Amino acid sequence: MLSWEFVVRAGLLPEVAVPRPMAVIARGVALLGSSTFWTNWAITLRTWFLAMAVGLLVGLLLGFLAGAIRIFALAVTPTLGYFRAIPPIALFPVALIVFGPGAVPIGIIASITATLTVFPVTAQAAGEAAARYEDLGTVLNCSRLTFLRLFVIPGAMFQTVAASRVAATASFIVTVAGEMLIGGRIGVGASILDASERYVLEEAYWYIALSGVLGLLIDLGFSRVAGIGSRRIEVLVSDPEVAPALK
Amino acid sequence: MLDQEDNPRASFSEVVLSAERVSLSLRVPSGPFSILKDVSVDVRRGEIVGLLGPNGCGKTTLLRILAGLIEPTAGSVKIPTIPPRVGFVFQHTERNLLPWLTVEGNILLPGRTSVSLTDGVPKRLHRVMDRLGLGGLAARLPHQLSGGQHQLVSMARWLVFPPGVLLVDEGWSMLDLLQRQRVHQSLRDIARQSGAAILVVSHNVHELAHLVARTYFLSSRPATVAAELPFDPKMPSAERSELLWQRAKEIIGNS
Numbered sequence: 001m002l003s004w005e006f007v008v009r010a011g012l013l014p015e016v017a018v019p020r021p022m023a024v025i026a027r028g029v030a031l032l033g034s035s036t037f038w039t040n041w042a043i044t045l046r047t048w049f050l051a052m053a054v055g056l057l058v059g060l061l062l063g064f065l066a067g068a069i070r071i072f073a074l075a076v077t078p079t080l081g082y083f084r085a086i087p088p089i090a091l092f093p094v095a096l097i098v099f100g101p102g103a104v105p106i107g108i109i110a111s112i113t114a115t116l117t118v119f120p121v122t123a124q125a126a127g128e129a130a131a132r133y134e135d136l137g138t139v140l141n142c143s144r145l146t147f148l149r150l151f152v153i154p155g156a157m158f159q160t161v162a163a164s165r166v167a168a169t170a171s172f173i174v175t176v177a178g179e180m181l182i183g184g185r186i187g188v189g190a191s192i193l194d195a196s197e198r199y200v201l202e203e204a205y206w207y208i209a210l211s212g213v214l215g216l217l218i219d220l221g222f223s224r225v226a227g228i229g230s231r232r233i234e235v236l237v238s239d240p241e242v243a244p245a246l247k
Numbered sequence: 248m249l250d251q252e253d254n255p256r257a258s259f260s261e262v263v264l265s266a267e268r269v270s271l272s273l274r275v276p277s278g279p280f281s282i283l284k285d286v287s288v289d290v291r292r293g294e295i296v297g298l299l300g301p302n303g304c305g306k307t308t309l310l311r312i313l314a315g316l317i318e319p320t321a322g323s324v325k326i327p328t329i330p331p332r333v334g335f336v337f338q339h340t341e342r343n344l345l346p347w348l349t350v351e352g353n354i355l356l357p358g359r360t361s362v363s364l365t366d367g368v369p370k371r372l373h374r375v376m377d378r379l380g381l382g383g384l385a386a387r388l389p390h391q392l393s394g395g396q397h398q399l400v401s402m403a404r405w406l407v408f409p410p411g412v413l414l415v416d417e418g419w420s421m422l423d424l425l426q427r428q429r430v431h432q433s434l435r436d437i438a439r440q441s442g443a444a445i446l447v448v449s450h451n452v453h454e455l456a457h458l459v460a461r462t463y464f465l466s467s468r469p470a471t472v473a474a475e476l477p478f479d480p481k482m483p484s485a486e487r488s489e490l491l492w493q494r495a496k497e498i499i500g501n502s
Contacts, residue, residue, distance in 0.1 A: 132341070132342060133342070133345070135311070135314075135316050135335070135337065135342060136335075136337070136342060136343065136356075138314075138315065138316055139314055139316070139333055139334065139335045140356065140357055140360040140361070141332070141360060141361065142360050146360055150345075150356075150359060150360065151345070154345070154347050155345070155347075157347070
C-alpha cells in the first residue's frame with residue numbers, strides 16, 4: 001500500500017489511471033453504507049457459490065467415475081479435454097445468445113469452468129489410487145462401491161481438494177468476468193465496468209481490491225478444508241456400523 | 248522315500264489351496280511370452296510351505312494367480328470359499344497400507360470390508376500388536392513408521408483376521424532378527440490354531456528351513472516346479488537348513 005501510494009504521489013504512474021490508495025479506501029468506506037454495494041456482492045457471491053458447488057459436484061463425480069471405471073474414462077476424457085482447451089470466456093457469447101444476459105449464463109459458464117478444472121486431476125488421482133490398491137481391494141473381497149469409498153476417494157482426496165481450490169478461484173474469476181461481459185448492470189463485475197466507464201476509478205479499484213481479498217479468503221478456506229479433511233479422513237471413510245464394533 | 252509317520256503331508260490332511268498345471272503366457276509384439284508353465288502346487292490346512300526360485304522367475308506372479316488377482320491362461324486354482332479366503336502380504340509395502348489410516352485402522356481393514364469378521368477382534372488386535380511390538384504405535388500413520396514396521400503392520404492384519412490361505416511375498420525382508428522370530432512364531436501359531444494354509448516366498452534359505460514343512464523350487468522362466476523338498480519333522484534345524492541350501496544351489500544354479 002505504501003509503495004502504491006508512493007509511486008502515484010511521485011508521479012511514476014498517472015493518477016488518472018491509478019488513483020492513490022487512500023482515495024480508494026476513502027471511496028470504499030463511503031460505499032460501505034450503500035445498499036447497492038452489498039447487493040452487488042450478494043449477487044456475485046450467490047452466482048459464484050452455486051456455480052462452484054454444482055461444477056465441483058459434477059467434476060468430482062465424473063472424475064471419480066472416470067478413475068474407477070476405465071470405459072467411462074475413455075468415453076468422457078477426450079470430450080472434456082476438448083472443452084478444457086477452450087477459454088471459458090470464449091463461451092460467453094454463445095451463452096448470451098442461448099440464455100440472454102444475466103446470472104444464469106454466467107453461472108453455467110462458471111460451473112463448467114469448475115468442472116473442467118477439477119475433473120482431470122480427480123480422474124488422474126482416482127485412477128492412480130484404484131491401480132495402487134486394486135490388489136488389496138480384491139484380496140479383501142470389496143464390492144465396487146466399498147472399494148470406491150474406502151480406497152479410491154480417500155486415496156485421491158488430497159489432489160482433489162487441491163484441484164477444488166483452484167477450481168473455486170477460477171470460477172470466481174469467470175463469474176466476475178461474466179458480469180462485465182454479459183451480466184447487465186448488477187454484480188461486482190458489472191460495477192467495476194460501470195465505475196470505469198464513469199471514470200470513478202477509486203470505486204472500480206475498491207471492487208477490484210475486495211475481489212482479490214475474497215479470492216484470498218476462498219483459497220484460505222479451501223486450504224483449511226484440506227487440513228481438516230486430512231485429519232478427519234479416517235472418520236469419513238470408516239463404516240458407521242462396523243467401526244463401533246471394532247473399538 | 249518318507250514313510251507315513253515321517254511324511255510332513257500326513258499331518259496336514261485337507262488341501263485348501265491348490266494350483267493344477269497352471270500356465271501364464273502374455274502376448275507381446277514378438278509373440279507369446281511364457282511366464283509360468285504347468286505349475287502345480289498345493290498347501291494343506293495348517294501347513295506352512297516355502298517357495299524358492301531365482302529372481303524374476305515368477306514367484307510373485309504365481310502368488311497373484313493363487314490369490315485370484317490374475318487369471319491363468321491354463322490350469323485351475325482352488326482356494327477357500329469362506330471369508331477371509333485369502334490374505335496377502337504384498338512385497339511392496341505401499342500396496343499393503345493405506346497412508347490415511349492409522350496403524351490400528353490399517354490392521355482392522357478386513358473388518359471394514361466384511362461385517363462378518365468382527366467377532367473377537369479387539370482381543371486379538373491387542374494381543375497381536377503387543378506381540379509384534381506395535382502396541383505403542385496404534386495411532387501412528389504409515390509415514391511415521393519404518394519400513395520394517397510397515398511389514399509388521401501388513402502381517403499383523405492377517406494375524407488378527409486369520410484367512411484360510413495366507414500368501415506372504417518376502418514379508419519380513421526389512422525386519423531385524425528378533426522381529427523375524429516373532430513373526431515366524433505368529434505364523435506357526437495361526438497355522439496351528441486357525442488352520443491357515445501359508446505359502447511363503449523368501450530368499451532367506453535358512454529362515455525357510457526353520458519355518459516350513461515343505462518347499463517348492465521354481466526354475467527360471469518359463470517357471471516350472473523344478474523340485475519339491477519335504478522335511479522330515481524330526482530332522483534337526485541345522486540339517487534342514489543345509490539340505491535346503493544344497494538343493495537351492497543345485498536348482499537355482501542350474502536354472
